[in-house]
Amino acid sequence: MKEPIIEARGVSKWYGAFQALKNINLTVAKGERIVICGPSGSGKSTLIRCFNRLESHQEGEIFVQGVRLHDKMENIAKVRTNIGMLFQDFNLFPHMTVLMNCMAGPMWVKGIAEQQAHETAMKFLERVKIPEQANKFPNQLSGGQQQRVAIARSLCMEPEIMLFDEPTSSLDPEMVSEVLETMTSLARDGMTMLCVTHEMGFARAVADRVIFMDFGEIIEQAPPNIFFEKPRFERTKLFLSQVLQH
Amino acid sequence: MLYSDTVETSKLVHKPWFAVVVFAVAFGLFFLLDLTGSMLGEIMRPVIGEPAQSGLYGRFAVAFVVAILFVLNVVLIGFLSLPAQVGVVWAELLILFLSFFYTFNLSFSFIAAKVPFMITQGVFTTLYVSAISIFIASAIAIVGAVAKLSNNGFAFAIASFYTSFFRGLPLLMQVYLIYLGLPQLGFIVGAVPAGVMALSLCYGAYMTEIFRAGIQSINRGQWEASRSMGFGFSLTMRRIILPQALPVIIPPTGNQFIAMLKDSSLVSVIGVWELMFLARTLGQKTFQHMEMLISAAMIYWILSICLELAQSRIERFFNKRTAR
Secondary structure: OOOEEEEEEEEEEEEOOEEEEEEEEEEEEOOOEEEEEOOOOOOHHHHHHHHOOOOOOOEEEEEEOOEEOOOOOOOHHHHHHOEEEEOOOOOOOOOOOHHHHHHHHHHHHOOOOHHHHHHHHHHHHHHOOOHHHOOOOHHHOOHHHHHHHHHHHHHHOOOOEEEEEOOOOOOOHHHHHHHHHHHHHHHHOOOEEEEEOOOHHHHHHHOOEEEEEEOOEEEEEEOHHHHHHOOOOHHHHHHHHHHHOO | OOOOOOOOOOOHHHOHHHHHHHHHHHHHHHHHHOHHHOHHHHHOHHHHOOHHHOHHHHHHHHHHHHHHHHHHHHHHHHOOOHHHHHHHHHHHHHHHHHHHHHOOOOOHHHHHHHHHHHHHHHHHHHHHHHHHHHHHHHHHHHHHHHHHHOOOHHHHHHHHHHHHHHHHOOHHHHHHHHHHHHHHHOOOOOHHHHHHHHHHHHHHHHHHHHHHHHHHOOOHHHHHHHHHOOOOHHHHHHHHHHHHHHHHHHHHHHHHHHHHHHHHHHHHHHOOOOHHHHHHHHOOOOOOHHHHHHHHHHHHHHHHHHHHHHHHHHHHHHHHHHHO
16 A cells, blocks of 8 residues: 555544544545545544544544644644645635635745746636636636635645545536536546545546445445445445435 | 515505594694694684684694694605605604704804814814724724634633623713723823723724624634635634625624714713813803704714715625625
8 A cells, every 4th residue: 555645543523422433544545535425424524624623533543644633733734735625615715706716825825926826826727627717706606616616726725635525515416517527637637535425426436445434433445346336234235225226 | 675575555655544543643642732832823823813812722723734734744755756755754854853943042153153163173073082992992892802702711701801891881981980090090191092992992892792793704614714725813814704704894883983973972071172072161151052062963963974874885885895
């Protein structure tokens, strides 16, 4: 296996008395594409949000690029600039133009000159195929376009890892494919990706490994062909029969 | 605007029962008030004879005529277009008010002599005291709001104590406490700085709550997106949260500013020569209190109207920005 870029060892997390994550062990290699699926409330979003420390964990250890994530760390911003994150409802900054959304991170966090930030932003807006929308505001765009801007915004920080938290769940059906296409092209370029999604077609086509979670535990993980053809556990089979029947 | 259904219903004021009810209420009211002794009784002299001796008949006749005119007025206004209705009703109310003031037999020459000084000294002082205070109050409010939302117990305790204390005390008492209390500690403060301090602290407490609500109105996702890109707290606050919170914060802040403009009259008690102080003192020598009070009232009103207009301008600007 190649060098690990994310490592979780015995990670547990509670919201009050409710245990959201139970003893999670997961190693992600550089360049690996992982799809995490499972019923709602199974802890899949919580898990990937722990990897950029939007959530804290109470037990176990998480290492991202060798840096241990913990309560008292002072260089979390440095870790985060290396991890792009996509949200279900995009979370673009509505008071800035699309272009400014993409330039804000490089300029204000990395201290890159405006000229260069502009070039980078346009490069990635072209990459997600909406350079012509650069001067519009986010709410003038369709959901699919907004999510692609969000991808471009993350890419402008030139991260090594991308986390996707149900990026297509709040999109109209006809816009799902344009976002998935963009994600697929990212995968082809060797980006390390952790993707919480119900898009099983995407998982089959792109993932190196599919992880099934339920009740805060990793139930099953396998390469997609095995995961979909010969799932080992009843719960996985039941879940797959529910998401794949239509 | 309230929700108005697309199905047209006939106007309330044109329904016969409504007109009858209005007439009955108006007639009853005017009958009880007995308007025979007023100007209206004089006008009706040809019909009712000597007003003072007209008795029940005079009362009845005057009330009847006035009630008829009132209903007619209401019904006729009902036929106008919406802007015209607003204009006519405003004009009528204004005339009523002015005629109310007119009955005081005000000396207009006295007013004309004193108003310029009221404006150059009084309005000027009122405006700059209010403006400085609102500025300081806003600064306090940002810090206070952040402290109140933080999970630092120390900051939260100070901020909540501050808002509780300064919202809980009458502003007039704060003015006194600061002006008379600070010298006890060895700080001699002038009347204007003491007034500004009292207004800033009091309004800062109210505006802390406004800013807190504004910051809280921003979706959690904005914080998450911003922090996940490596933005620090203050960068997120300055560049992401506050700019979005402003449209929520500005309208109530405008209200606060209008309220402060009037509450700044309280600093007159410590001898600041602002509008209220002048209104009380200028007429004293010649016992022409009413003249000065009414002039000052009008000036306050005009200032407030100007601020209201400015506020609606600003609101429209922000609405345009977010409505895109």
